[in-house]
Amino acid sequence: MIDAIALPSRRSSWLGLLTVLSLVLLVAMDGSVLYLAIPRVTAALKPTADQTLWILDIYGFLVSALLIAFGTIGDRHGRLKLIMIGASVFGLGSLGAAFSETPAALIACRALMGLGGATLLPSGLAIVSALFPDPRERAQAIGLFAATFAAGFAIGPVLGGLLLQSFAWGVVFLINVPVVVVFLVAAPVFLREVRDAGSGRIDLASLLLSFLGLLLTVWSVKTAAADGFGSRQALVGGLGLGALALFIDRQRRIDDPLLDLNLFRDPVFTIAILTGLLSLVVWSATGSLSGIYLQAVLDHPVLAAALLTLPGAITLTVTCIGTSRIVERVGRKAALVATHALIGTGVLLLLLTTVETGGPALIASTIVAGLGYGLSFSLVAEIAVSAVPAERAGAAGSIAETSNELGNALGISLLGSVSALCFRLFGPGLAGTLNETLAHPGLPPEAALQAKQAFVTGLHAVAGLAGASTLLVAVAAGLWLPRKLPT
Missing domain, CATH: 1.20.1250.20 (MFS general substrate transporter like domains)
Structure with a gap:
């Protein structure tokens, strides 16, 4: 059963929605903002072909690998609490990414952003749903949530290109910081805690198997494309596929599967x-x-x-x-x-x-x-x-x-x-x-x-x-x- 503390007024509901949508826009934009910035990044940091791909996709991997797990954590311990922590981590990762001086540092900061970003979508959607007890208004709010997410993916490259015309490549990450600060100030005012006491437990073994399976399999494919297929790629790829097979088998057997x-x-x-x-x-x-x-x-x-x-x-x-x-x-x-x-x-x-x-x-x-x-x-x-x-x-x-x-x-x-x-x-x-x-x-x-x-x-x-x-x-x-x- 969902517990939303204190039903908000209609005005504060829409203000709360705007507060959440600011973060949704950031999470979506950071999935695509590097599309036009990557030539500037490669010129400045000189990453290898493999590092370039990781700079682009480590963020999405961590978000996708942790999304369901963080949804369960938020259900149990509180969506607002989790989204506040996640926004702080996201902001710190963005700040670090903006001033990274090596490919490894940028990859690490993008990973930190993914860790924070994984908390934002499921928690944000649950909070938005709780803000609107009226079904018609709730449907409108969720529609705006989806439209904002789509718009973020769409305008990420455009905004990145416009900013890069006048600033160094780090600006595509630095723009996240003031938005996160405004959210952390506004969220306690306009949002209320949401939790689900009946949520299932998190199966850590499933989380580890899914994450390692994806990571190892994709690493094998990427390095094979860049350097040629060898015994190392075969071994790592086999381990990754094995981990994914174990993950699927485990989902059939446990009471609270991630999938x-x-x-x-x-x-x-x-x-x-x-x-x-x-x-x-x-x-x-x-x-x-x-x-x-x-x-x-x-x-x-x-x-x-x-x-x-x-x-x-x-x-x-x-x-x-x-x-x-x-x-x-x-x-x-x-x-x-x-x-x-x-x-x-x-x-x-x-x-x-x-x-x-x-x-x-x-x-x-x-x-x-x-x-x-x-x-x-x-x-x-x-x-x-x-x-x-x-x-x-x-x-x-x-x-x-x-x-x-x-x-x-x-x-x-x-x-x-x-x-x-x-x-x-x-x-x-x-x-x-x-x-x-x-x-x-x-x-x-x-x-x-x-x-x-x-x-x-x-x-x-x-x-x-x-x-x-x-x-x-x-x-x-x-x-x-x-x-x-x-x-």
Whole structure:
């Protein structure tokens, strides 16, 4: 049973919502803000190809690995208490990241930000729900919560590009600090404690197995792409897959699993979670590679690169806000199928990019795919929760949020590794990344061209894989889902 101490007034409820949304925006933005900043980071800190990928995705990995566990901790010990601690950790991590002087320091600070960020989404959503006892207002508030999260992902690269036009790369992290300070001052005034005395215990073995399994498996894939596949990658990858197998087996046997596998027996729930996972895999991979493409291949200044991403960001945000009206017209099934069809079609437009030109193709890609992303961000949690019994709604919501964060991390790691492999195979062999190669002293023009062509080849490989995968899921959703989805 949920215990919300003192029902808030209508005015304080909306002020409390604004307080929570400020943090939601930050968590979402920090999943994408580095897409345009990474060339500046690599120029300043000179990370290896492997370190560059970890700088991008360690944040998402920690958020996704700890999201469900922190949801349970918040239920038991208090959501407001947890979110205050998490916001403080997030702010400290942001401050450290802004002034990092080595790749290892930046990776560590991004990890600290992920640790704090994992507390914010589930706790924030529970607090928002408790602020609005009226079902209609609660639905509006949760819709704004989802729209803010989507907008944060969309505007992260744009805001990063605008700031980088005038400031050093650390500013993309430093902007978090004043927002966190304002939240820590406002939260005790406008928010109330929320807890669930009936929540289950946290299974530490499951948490450790899931985290190690993901970490070791992805490390194996990433290093194999950058350095070639050897016995070390095989051993570590085998250990990672073994840990994931043990994790899944344990979820079947324990009373309070971190991942309720029984929920996946419902095809509606499964397709919804796959949608959340795959859409963020594609979004993060193509978004990070597009930022490098615009600056390092086409030689656009960071502000021009940011402006080229703006139409897609606007499309995504507007679509997310208008999803409920779209669903009323076409139905949930058609909207879910359209999500994958639009993302797949949009991503395949990246195949039209070349070393010489690609701005128009990229804009068209982000607009078409942005329609699909906007639908996905709004639909996934709603469909996942409505597909399961009411007593399992909390677990379904946590899995839906986790699928988004995990997709964000896996996209950069796995599809980013495909790009890195192409660069290793077809590049001039002077360095592991495009930016490192272009900064090589005395680089001949033909080697620079070869490096750019190799990067575009990697971008095309990622776009082809991502586009084909999403279109296949669109077909699967059309065939497997019932004509009318539950509401």
